[in-house]
Amino acid sequence: MKITxxxxxxxxxxxxxxxxxxxxxxxxxxxxxxxxxxGFGYGGGGVAAVEVVNRHFRELLLGKEIGNTExxxxxxxxxxxxxxxxxxxxxxxxxLSGVDLALWDLLGKAEHSxxxxxxxxxxxxxxxxxxxxxxVEWYSELGxxxxxxxxxxxxxxxxxxxISTASNARNILGQEALVMIDTYMSWSFETTLQMSESLKxxxxxxxxxxxxxxxxxxxxxxxxxxxxxLIAGGEHEFTEYGYQEIARTSxxxxxxPDITWCGGITSGIRIVEMAHSLGIPVSPHxxxxxxxxxxxxxxNCDNLAxxxxxxxxxxxxxxxxxxxxxENGYIAPTEDPGFGVEVNEMLL
Ligand SMILES: [Mg+2]
Numbered sequence: 001m002k003i004t005x006x007x008x009x010x011x012x013x014x015x016x017x018x019x020x021x022x023x024x025x026x027x028x029x030x031x032x033x034x035x036x037x038x039g040f041g042y043g044g045g046g047v048a049a050v051e052v053v054n055r056h057f058r059e060l061l062l063g064k065e066i067g068n069t070e071x072x073x074x075x076x077x078x079x080x081x082x083x084x085x086x087x088x089x090x091x092x093x094x095x096l097s098g099v100d101l102a103l104w105d106l107l108g109k110a111e112h113s114x115x116x117x118x119x120x121x122x123x124x125x126x127x128x129x130x131x132x133x134x135x136v137e138w139y140s141e142l143g144x145x146x147x148x149x150x151x152x153x154x155x156x157x158x159x160x161x162x163i164s165t166a167s168n169a170r171n172i173l174g175q176e177a178l179v180m181i182d183t184y185m186s187w188s189f190e191t192t193l194q195m196s197e198s199l200k201x202x203x204x205x206x207x208x209x210x211x212x213x214x215x216x217x218x219x220x221x222x223x224x225x226x227x228x229x230l231i232a233g234g235e236h237e238f239t240e241y242g243y244q245e246i247a248r249t250s251x252x253x254x255x256x257p258d259i260t261w262c263g264g265i266t267s268g269i270r271i272v273e274m275a276h277s278l279g280i281p282v283s284p285h286x287x288x289x290x291x292x293x294x295x296x297x298x299x300n301c302d303n304l305a306x307x308x309x310x311x312x313x314x315x316x317x318x319x320x321x322x323x324x325x326x327e328n329g330y331i332a333p334t335e336d337p338g339f340g341v342e343v344n345e346m347l348l
Pocket of ligand 1: 184
């Protein structure tokens with residue numbers, strides 16, 4: 001089938017706070033074909049990425065044939081090369097991710113296959129999910145046995161907030177649960193060492209995004225110093241070329257590519273293959289959303305999918321209709337073609 005139109009849109013989000021979608025400027029990409037089949041993808045980069053898709057990628061995509069996964073990979077390489085002078089990382093690759101995911105959705109719909117079948121052999125019926133957020137009591141009631149809480153460093157007193165939050169999570173979820181901490185680049189090398197010591201009784205599975213993501217040597221050093229807690233990260237890295245540096249420096253003990261930012265499923269497959277050859281586990285950022293979940297169930301990703309349930313009474317923008325929801329701490333993609341979701345046109 002031939003591509004006849006490509007449009008990126010920045011949705012009209014209503015729940016600005018605490019919606020992570022708005023915070024991360026997620027965009028929707030729509031690709032139309034001469035067969036009448038329409039693919040939808042999800043990218044990052046906000047209105048700047050919308051411009052990249054509509055004013056640059058669109059003209060390169062019109063008329064291109066998409067008949068198999070090789071065509072999608074060739075298209076990825078074309079857009080990556082064309083955007084090299086201003087791209088390689090960040091907004092251009094977040095835009096490319098949206099296009100790539102729309103093409104996988106399109107091909108799945110054309111072949112009446114879920115995307116996980118196009119990726120490879122399904123090796124997980126469902127994925128163990130972990131709840132990221134602050135409402136640990138509610139997550140426990142929902143059946144989650146794995147949880148990650150956000151922690152931001154502002155001053156010395158935050159040692160005690162980390163201890164009390166970790167202690168509360170352990171008390172509610174029990175000794176067997178996985179408990180992780182995401183610092184969103186707010187700790188330092190020294191803070192991470194201090195936390196490792198202060199939190200040693202709570203058996204934290206990983207510390208995520210502890211320092212500037214370009215501080216690869218520092219993270220490599222920290223890996224040895226805070227073991228067995230893992231240094232996790234990668235949501236701010238892009239494509240297999242970016243991950244090659246993480247691999248070369250042994251910076252991270254667990255990789256977390258965001259499939260809607262790092263270059264889509266095409267990049268995700270390449271990154272997971274690299275990690276697998278090195279024996280590094282991969283748990284995609286927000287992997288419980290369909291874009292990551294289809295990769296998790298059909299690849300060598302770890303059996304661990306991140307979901308963001310929010311809080312018990314919180315509001316969310318329902319942008320994608322038909323998204324699977326976790327049950328008793330596990331989540332599985334539907335068998336519907338493509339990614340199996342429809343976009344809520346009311347938000348476009
Ligand atoms: Mg994170």
